[in-house]
Amino acid sequence: MKMGNGSLPELPPELYEHIIAFLDDRRDLLRICLTNSILHDLAARYLYRRLRIQDFRRAVAACILLVKRPHIAAYVTQLEADFGEVPDWIVHQWPKPRIFLNTFAPAYCRIMFRAFGSMNQLEHLTFKNTSPLGRLPMTNLANCTFRVRSLTLPTSTFEHVILQSQPLIEDLEVLDGPSFSILALRRTAIPHLKRLAAFQIDAKYLIPGRPVVEFRRLDTLLEEHVPDCLNTLSQSTGPLKRVRLLMMKIDGLFFVRAAAAIPDIVDLVIHGMGNVEHTVSEELQTFEVVHAFRGFRSLKNIEIHSYYDGSAEYYFPPIHVLGRACSTLETFTIVDELRGNSDRSRLPAYQLHRELGKILQEGELEWIPRNGIVRTPPSVPGRQVTLVEWIG
Incomplete structure (x- = not known):
């Protein structure tokens, strides 16, 4: 050769x-x-295992190739198609690109779905910005013969008939907003669902009775909706191991409810929209919260993204208490998303005053028996991290 x-x-x-x-x-x-x-x-x-379609000019050529050579289409295992971007060559060559896009995209979509007939190895499918295509994706996806394991769809394309035709789905993400079609989904559909990213209104119908182990909520969790959200998560047969939430307010009562609803949680990530200084320095030290942390059977990592004031000496004592209460807890991370912002004055590097009078400066690492390791990493623009790793 x-x-x-x-x-x-x-x-x-x-x-x-x-x-x-x-x-x-x-x-x-x-x-x-x-x-x-x-x-x-x-x-x-x-x-051709991973095919990403964004540029319309190349996309048409790729789809025609897949139609003419079905053996190449059979190699595709991961497909990502974005139909919403208007290419520069359309903008400069057509006076009304949006009209052209709404005319051109459906024709291109029909060619692509013809190629779908030969994609018998397809496992991961992602659609984005499908509004120019109308109902074409819904009708075609429901009639496809392939069986994917990962599916990401915008709300405009999401239909219960698509999920009912895909029994092997393990990863599901519903973008843009809640889907009202999910109400008609059969309880026996997608029995192998493990990872879900969706709005709460969809999660209420997708999580109960299914082995979901990872959930990412896409809408903001208000304080009055916390019980309903945790009740939904408790109905997973997984059991649930990893949860990522966006919360308006993080308080001690949330951890009390979480310990009762999802005691087998391993990783908990919360993005808060309010100052967590009072929550961490005061509420996490209450008897109810400390007692609730004893109910977590597998909790290893807590990560809170928010903002707060003051130095680390205000936050380490309550974290130490939680570490003693929950024997499995390994890391407690607080990420200040606003620290370093030009609109706020930058606070000094974290300092922890030890009994011996030593000050833990930025970038240092010190072993503290049983209480764990306290690490203060170098400053990163826009972000600083407080991290405590517990010693078993």
């Missing part, structure tokens, strides 16, 4: 395939495809 001015040794195709499998750069895979016919067939399997 020739490659440039040299030659490749005569090796079994299986060995070449193992070598090509280690290449992640698409440019290297393309160069190999252009070498000779044998390497082209091997490299094409990896070149």
Whole structure:
């Protein structure tokens, strides 16, 4: 086999395939495809595994190629298509690009769905900005024969008939807003759902009775809706291990309710919209909260993204108490999202006054028996982190 001015040794195709499998750069895979016919067939399997369609000019050519050569379409395992971006060549060559896009995109979509008929290895499918396509994605996806494991759809495309036709889904993300079609979804649909990102109105119907282990809520959790949200999470048969929430207010009562509803949680990430200084320095030290932390059976990591005032000496004492109450807790991270913002005066580096009079300066690391490690990382523009790792 020739490659440039040299030659490749005569090796079994299986060995070449193992070598090509280690290449992640698409440019290297393309160069190999252009070498000779044998390497082209091997490299094409990896070149077309992950297909991302954004540029309309290239997208049309790619879809036509997949229609004409169905064996290449069979290589695709991950497809991401974004239909909402108006390319520059349309803007400059057409007086009303939005009209052109609404005319051109559906025709292009029909070509792509014809290629879907040969994508029998497709596992991950992502659609974004499908409004120019009308109901085309809904009707076509519901009639497709492939069975994906990961599905990301905007609300305009989300239909219960699509989920009912995809029994193998494990990862599901519903973008943009709540879908009112989910109300008609059968309870027996998507029985293997494990990871979900959705609005609460959809989560109420998707989590109960399904083995969801990871949930990311896309809308803001108000204080009065906390009981309803935790009640929904408690109905997962997973059990639930990882949760990411966006909350208007973080208070001690939330942790009391969370310990009762999701005691098997491992990782809890909360993005708060209010100052957490009082919550961390006062409410986390109350008897109810400390007693509730004893109810967490597997909790390892808590991460709070918010903002607060004062130095770390105000926050470490209550965190130490929680570490003693919850034997599995390893890290408690507080991320100040506003620290370093030009609109606020920058506070000094974190300092922890030890009994011996030593001050823990920024960037230092010190072992404290049983209470764990206190680490104050160097300043990062716009963000600082307080991290406590507990020693078992």
